[in-house]
Amino acid sequence: MKPKYFLFVLGCQMNKSDAERLETILEQIGYEKTSREDKADFIGVVSCAVRQSAMDRIYGKIRSWNLIKEKRPLITMLTGCVLKKDKEKLKYHFDILLDIKDIQKLPEELKKRNAQLGDFIPTTSYLSLKPKYESKFKAYVPIMTGCNKFCTYCAVPYTRGFEISRPAEEIYQEVKELIDQGYKEITLLGQNVNSYGNDTIDKRSPNYGKKLPTFPELLHEINSWPGDFWLRFITSHPYDMSDELIEVMAERNHLAEYLHLPVQSGSDEILRKMNRYYTVDHYLERLEKVRQAIPEISISTDIIVGFCGETEQQFAETAKLMEKVGYDMAYIARYSPRPGTAAARAFPDDVPAEIKKEREKILTEILKKTALAFNKKFIGQTTEALVEGTKKGKLIGKNRQFKTVTFPGSKELVGQFVKVKITDATAWGLNGEIA
Ligand code: SF4
Missing domain, CATH: 3.80.30.20 (tm_1862 like domain)
Incomplete structure (x- = not known):
């Protein structure tokens, strides 16, 4: 059975994008993703230094990960945006600490702990x-x-x-x-x-x-x-x-x-x-x-x-x-x-x-x-929306102006461009029906 990884990603889109590259590394060496941290063999944190609340959440999580470690092997890693001061404190709580630009060293670190893992082909930069x-x-x-x-x-x-x-x-x-x-x-x-x-x-x-x-x-x-x-x-x-x-x-x-x-x-x-x-x-x-x-x-x-x-x-x-x-x-x-x-x-x-x-x-x-x-300027007009998902039984997406557009329709339209006639507007979005 493949070992499982769970990623705890905080902060901005750049961190989410970094996490997508981290997944590539982990899957290349044989890990499989899980959405349950209690089932994971490896937990990676992509941290955010912009707000204190992100750090507080990490400290909250460390306690539960330590409880897991008492029962079975679990490897934890910290990367992402971490201030020097936080790094100093957190290095005692994580097994691996890596700058995001050095994330390609992760397979080497993991192999030290699990020799069964597969090979990794590095690129010029992460x-x-x-x-x-x-x-x-x-x-x-x-x-x-x-x-x-x-x-x-x-x-x-x-x-x-x-x-x-x-x-x-x-x-x-x-x-x-x-x-x-x-x-x-x-x-x-x-x-x-x-x-x-x-x-x-x-x-x-x-x-x-x-x-x-x-x-x-x-x-x-x-x-x-x-x-x-x-x-x-x-x-x-x-x-x-x-x-x-x-x-x-x-x-x-x-x-x-x-x-x-x-x-x-x-x-x-x-x-x-x-x-x-x-x-x-x-x-x-x-x-x-x-x-x-x-x-x-x-x-x-x-x-x-x-x-x-x-x-x-x-x-x-x-x-x-x-x-x-x-x-x-x-x-x-x-x-x-x-x-x-x-x-x-x-x-x-x-x-x-x-x-x-x-x-x-x-x-x-x-x-x-x-x-x-x-x-309100959109009311009565037709706008094109990229359908991103569903919410409360309706489709929800964004138009070119990054406005949230909500309208009834079939789930098959998720991921498609759809023309929507706008019938109503609030401060936070547009409502309408398929044109
Ligand atoms: S220093 Fe921070 S806030 Fe200023 S431009 Fe750079 S990333 Fe943006």
């Missing part, structure tokens, strides 16, 4: 591994890893290191194979996709001196290919949102009319403290240009409330910006310091929890209003 995609119709393709921006609140540059771009040919091959297999939605992934290829001028990067396309060139290339698929990308940084990128987005074709552009704050002073490299005026000017080029585009953002020293006035500037932009979606987070980051070292976390909560509530109310206004 991103070159062929992933075991979770979905049969939508896939995330990492184009780079790491980040050079060093936003003061963020742990990513410390956990994932500097930006390293994947060779373009490798990305093209992965995307081509997905299109040939009939995948309907492909999302290019990176912490800051806009700076793809910039590491060719960075002496620290293995890509130093190589010829790589820019991100707009990479997008333009894939967007010009034949096939029945949508193309998306996350995440963009406002500082690197170039005219060339906006021009390519305006080609539309496979590129969906959706942009996630994190603003984080509407106060220049807070943006400076966050080391975000742009001002509110720059952000608004970029958005204006995007909307001129693609009037039907849907815009979403990330906002942190209660960042160190955020005054009532500075928060009011964020609320004003939200009203002005009229976001179609916003992911609002209450600031919590991550040990090891510049903000945690330099600034006190001095906005009381109840004020953070209140500010989050105020922004959510603004979002509800602006998102509803955007969604």
Whole structure:
């Protein structure tokens, strides 16, 4: 009988994508996936350093895994985004600790414990591994890893290191194979996709001196290919949102009319403290240009409330910006310091929890209003949705603008594009019937 593995994946899409490559490694050496951690012989954690809650969940799990270890052999491994401080504490609780970029060393580690395991054929980097995609119709393709921006609140540059771009040919091959297999939605992934290829001028990067396309060139290339698929990308940084990128987005074709552009704050002073490299005026000017080029585009953002020293006035500037932009979606987070980051070292976390909560509530109310206004524009129109699954007996999917669309229909349509006539809209989605 094959040994079984269970993966505990926390955090962002990049971690989920990394987990798909981890599955490839484990299955190549003879493991079989299980959805039950109590049945697993190997448990791998792909951790997230963005929020303390992820660490708390890991500590909660360690206790139950230790109980299993008392009864039978179980190997546990920690990888993903882990801060140095957390690594120091957690190394006593895991059998194996590996940086995600070193994940190809896992078979060697496992073979030390189980000589029966099969051989593993390594690739040049872990991103070159062929992933075991979770979905049969939508896939995330990492184009780079790491980040050079060093936003003061963020742990990513410390956990994932500097930006390293994947060779373009490798990305093209992965995307081509997905299109040939009939995948309907492909999302290019990176912490800051806009700076793809910039590491060719960075002496620290293995890509130093190589010829790589820019991100707009990479997008333009894939967007010009034949096939029945949508193309998306996350995440963009406002500082690197170039005219060339906006021009390519305006080609539309496979590129969906959706942009996630994190603003984080509407106060220049807070943006400076966050080391975000742009001002509110720059952000608004970029958005204006995007909307001129693609009037039907849907815009979403990330906002942190209660960042160190955020005054009532500075928060009011964020609320004003939200009203002005009229976001179609916003992911609002209450600031919590991550040990090891510049903000945690330099600034006190001095906005009381109840004020953070209140500010989050105020922004959510603004979002509800602006998102509803955007969604109402769809009423009476026909929109195309990629059906992702079912919920409460109805089909649920996303349209090109990344709006959730719910409608009655047969389960056979999961994974297909369907035209839907919109009859009703809420702040969080669209309802309709097959056109
Ligand atoms: S751009 Fe800033 S927030 Fe995003 S990954 Fe890089 S450092 Fe973190």
